[in-house]
Amino acid sequence: MxxxxxxxxxxxxxxxxxVACKIFGHKYRLTKRYQSHLKEFECTHCKKQYTLDGxxxxxxxxxxxxxxxEVYENFYITKMSRTS
Ligand SMILES: [Zn+2]
Numbered sequence: 001m002x003x004x005x006x007x008x009x010x011x012x013x014x015x016x017x018x019v020a021c022k023i024f025g026h027k028y029r030l031t032k033r034y035q036s037h038l039k040e041f042e043c044t045h046c047k048k049q050y051t052l053d054g055x056x057x058x059x060x061x062x063x064x065x066x067x068x069x070e071v072y073e074n075f076y077i078t079k080m081s082r083t084s
Pocket of ligand 1: 017018021025026027043044045046047048
């Protein structure tokens with residue numbers, strides 16, 4: 001039986017970009033701006049997603065982080081609608 005060589009899922013360019021990110025840092029592009037001050041970013045090189053933590057530092061946008069952002073956003077909108 002002849003084995004088929006599988007092509008890697010991640011293109012090599014992405015790996016090189018990831019290395020460049022390690023050296024030069026990520027190039028963040030704003031992808032989402034919430035009504036609250038929260039923002040979400042994507043690195044134009046390695047395509048990884050980031051958000052800001054409570055200290056204003058970039059942190060990877062995990063599903064958990066996104067959920068926290070959404071909960072906070074809902075809380076913010078509810079609060080704003082009550083005060084106005
Ligand atoms: Zn990057």
